[in-house]
Amino acid sequence: MIEMMIEQRRRSLGGGMEVGRVLPFAKRRMVGPFIFFDHMGPMDLEAGVDRSVDVRPHPHIGLSTVTYLFSGEIMHRDSLGYEQSIRPQEVNWMTAGRGITHSERFEKARATGDHLHGIQAWVALPDADEETAPAFSHHEGADLPTWSDAGVHGQLIVGAAHGLAAAARTHSPQFYAHLELEAGAHAEIPAGHAERAVYVARGTIEVGDRRVVAGQMAVLRPAASSIRATEPATVMVLGGEPVVERFLYWNFVSSSQDRLQQAAEDWKAGRMKLPDADDQEFIPLPDHPPAPPPAMS
Template identity: 50%
Template sequence: MLDLVIESRPAAISAEMKVKRILPFRLRRMIGPFIFMDHAGPIENRIGNPSDMDVLPHPHIGLSTVSYLFGGEVTHRDSLGVQQVIRPGEVNWMTAGSGIAHSERFESPSALAGGLEMVQTWVALPEKDEEAAPTFANYKPEQLPVFTDKGLWMRLIAGDAYGLKSDVTTNSPLFYLHVMLQEGAHFGLPQEHSERGFYIVKGAVEIGGTTYDSGKMLVFTKGVDPRIVAKEDTTLMLLGGEPLGERFIWWNFVSSRRERIEQAKEDWKQGRFILPPNDNEVFIPLPEDRSRPTGTPPNPEPLS
């Protein structure tokens, strides 16, 4: 059965970049190892400089950030010295581990070309990997498995599902897919994972006589095989996997240990994180500490 419907909420990740926030949610903090999900755009025309949307250098621990674009371009820089322009269909997979800082900038003339639209998720790490050395990888569209059928196109971003397996390096069992359905197409969820859900990027689907439109995440009980029917041309992001256990989240920090987040807060405040060497003149200061890290984040909301 359908376990939960999550309505996206408005949030801001920079002064001029507004997003739809899906995870974490007060009734559902995680789906498998996925602990965070934002949907930005589409943004086609705006007054002023696209760089006003920039997300300045900021820290992460205990997670992997996964950036995936439908349109436009984003320039990533991190404390490993990586500078990577991410384009539609590519995957930026940055594993923070013990700690990393990065920025996301919209400085390219192509940043808004065709309409900037992206989804970013965070994948929590197993306890054994929470303090691993940080890493970064960019995967091109041709490296990712694609399956097509009548009225259906899907790309497996990471993990395994529907008999497909991605070469994207992950730390725990999961699946993450970009799916496009033509009006009238039927679809079902992968059965091999215990926690599953999908976010409706655009369009609408019908399940059991009820229609759900864009901006909603649908979460399903283990073992249920819903019949998903596209009411119009529809784009979905499917995700899930095996649960990792309780995780604490505050701002950009995720950990299985509350005290580790307190340490990360102090490390950022005291300048112990290394900033990106080619983007180190400004950064986001530690927000005012309005609560302890006990599940879903307080205001201010986490930044990507």
């Protein structure tokens, strides 16, 4: 039922902010079009927290980002002029295309303190849309269909599954959903997609006869059809049709290493516009040059 297990690896983003990095993984860089998957928190941010925890303005190309929170609040500002806070069970969907810059600030935490817990994922754009115009959309309420049945409470974040469709405009077939499972509950995993995975953010589940605990992603075989919670669990299910191999450098994704190099040079030279409402600082380009992905094994 399970093709591969991936353990999150702890990564520091600076300023005391730490995430659990799941994708990319050396032996499995993508699941469908999902090329990046970070588990943020859970962590408490005290009132007055230093601005060093913020994610300062930085660039992207060739991907869409999807930010989803279980708790907490983040303020998004981008070079298109959007300024939008995101709260639990809402979605910020940003398509970088040929280039966008944005920041993510913890302003509520600075004012009153906050408990941060959520997921940020990146979706690689297909070849025909890698250089599409950048875009941003925010979704909540009816844009994100929900369902409850036999101890399973679900919310569709992106794409289509279970006969439902989320509102964000995607560029390739995919699905991404948040499940809350009561102990003993069974949940169906959407079929009809070439690649699928489940990630446990809290609790423990079983896939067939194998146990999957918090911080683990199980990449599923085609025969896998359901999961069972052995205790209350928070689970993300995701998948879709794969795109051809992508190169990843810093915040840039592309089918071309030359395009990665161009994006790096553009950022270093200041040719990418900063957000109007957040243009006083930025994250510098890393010192190391773009490199090909590690060999698969």
